[in-house]
Amino acid sequence: MLVATGARMSKKREPIETQLSSSVVFPSGIFALERDESWPYERFAYNVLDVGVHALHKMGLPESLTVDFACAPLHSSAWAINSSVYVKKDGDGDPLSFCISTPELTPALFYLFANTVAQDFFKNEVFRTYMDKPNRLRESIQKFANGANAAIRAYRTNGLGAAIRAGYDYLGLAIMDVEKTFDTYDLLTKQIAYHEVAHAYAGHVLRHPVPNAVDSRAYELIADLIGTVWFFEIMVYYTPDTPEYREFRGFSSYAECIFENALMVYRAQQANLVLAALAGAQREGGRVSLEGGLSHPPGLQRYMLQHMTLSNLVMSNFKDKLTEPQQEALEGDWRAKMEVLSQSGIMPSLDVFTGLDPRECDAVERAAELIESEKIPEVQNITSFLRSMRDNLEKLTNSRGE
Numbered sequence: 001m002l003v004a005t006g007a008r009m010s011k012k013r014e015p016i017e018t019q020l021s022s023s024v025v026f027p028s029g030i031f032a033l034e035r036d037e038s039w040p041y042e043r044f045a046y047n048v049l050d051v052g053v054h055a056l057h058k059m060g061l062p063e064s065l066t067v068d069f070a071c072a073p074l075h076s077s078a079w080a081i082n083s084s085v086y087v088k089k090d091g092d093g094d095p096l097s098f099c100i101s102t103p104e105l106t107p108a109l110f111y112l113f114a115n116t117v118a119q120d121f122f123k124n125e126v127f128r129t130y131m132d133k134p135n136r137l138r139e140s141i142q143k144f145a146n147g148a149n150a151a152i153r154a155y156r157t158n159g160l161g162a163a164i165r166a167g168y169d170y171l172g173l174a175i176m177d178v179e180k181t182f183d184t185y186d187l188l189t190k191q192i193a194y195h196e197v198a199h200a201y202a203g204h205v206l207r208h209p210v211p212n213a214v215d216s217r218a219y220e221l222i223a224d225l226i227g228t229v230w231f232f233e234i235m236v237y238y239t240p241d242t243p244e245y246r247e248f249r250g251f252s253s254y255a256e257c258i259f260e261n262a263l264m265v266y267r268a269q270q271a272n273l274v275l276a277a278l279a280g281a282q283r284e285g286g287r288v289s290l291e292g293g294l295s296h297p298p299g300l301q302r303y304m305l306q307h308m309t310l311s312n313l314v315m316s317n318f319k320d321k322l323t324e325p326q327q328e329a330l331e332g333d334w335r336a337k338m339e340v341l342s343q344s345g346i347m348p349s350l351d352v353f354t355g356l357d358p359r360e361c362d363a364v365e366r367a368a369e370l371i372e373s374e375k376i377p378e379v380q381n382i383t384s385f386l387r388s389m390r391d392n393l394e395k396l397t398n399s400r401g402e
């Protein structure tokens with residue numbers, strides 16, 4: 001059974017004393033734009049630093065981070081949907097600071113995605129229509145792709161500022177959309193930011209390059225799982241049980257707040273699964289794909305491990321708080337969305353088979369070994385679950401074959 005670390009009573013984190021400093025490198029041009037056009041960059045940086053300083057401190061690593069939106073990516077374009085992390089070391093090979101970066105245009109593309117596809121996952125009245133017509137999800141994705149392409153075309157001819165403006169103009173985005181999309185963008189980018197910080201926290205970047213592809217995939221899973229635990233802690237576990245918070249959220253009970261926050265994080269993970277499929281499409285020349293690769297595990301396997309970890313955390317911490325209808329509603333909402341993802345072809349059936357293939361479990365088992373040998377506190381009690389995965393998938397495959 002999974003239990004999150006930290007005491008529920010203390011709603012505030014302990015202050016940290018450090019002489020070190022952190023920085024954010026913005027392309028200067030974004031501040032010549034409007035407030036809503038630079039906001040996605042500022043918020044992304046905040047999401048990295050918000051969890052990063054604490055995490056590095058906890059691991060005894062230097063609390064020094066650079067979030068860099070201006071460095072030219074080595075192996076990808078300025079609009080690739082990805083992010084990365086590396087470490088700067090001193091002459092003795094000890095870590096000095098960590099740098100997390102995204103390609104120049106990417107935070108703006110995350111924002112366009114938040115305003116189109118990701119929003120759909122959070123609006124009941126919108127998503128209900130997708131259940132009858134799953135292709136509507138594809139239309140929403142097409143809208144995002146058109147906005148992104150408008151931005152990329154402008155980037156090629158006129159650079160970053162013009163690109164951001166073109167993407168916003170295409171989708172008709174204005175200042176009030178920041179408020180409407182705040183939570184969605186935040187949920188989306190927190191997961192991405194936490195994953196990158198977790199690579200530093202788990203020691204992956206200190207060991208880079210790791211000896212083989214299995215280790216590299218195992219560290220991806222570990223970063224996913226640590227990120228999931230942090231995401232759960234910040235978005236659900238620390239939900240204040242106070243009248244002020246209930247009033248702020250417009251809910252009448254603590255149980256309702258927990259239910260709504262849990263629903264939100266489940267949906268946010270599903271929205272990120274779509275983003276992963278689109279990142280696959282960027283790499284594969286347009287075909288949506290959740291394939292992994294040499295250094296990354298299959299996308300659906302990654303998603304399912306994160307989802308199972310999250311729902312274990314919710315249930316092991318809050319089963320007694322949530323009513324049975326609320327528990328069923330969480331499960332039902334999740335299933336309905338997976339169904340739409342499958343029927344619309346965003347989650348290709350080939351990827352589903354790969355994601356559930358018992359032969360794809362080498363990295364999962366290696367992740368369990370590394371979590372134990374590296375003593376990573378957040379995910380210690382997930383290891384037996386990881387070790388049982390191959391067996392469970394074999395049973396599932398066999399029972400389907402009967």
Ligand SMILES: [Zn+2]
Binds near residue numbers: 195199220223
């Ligand atoms: Zn990664």
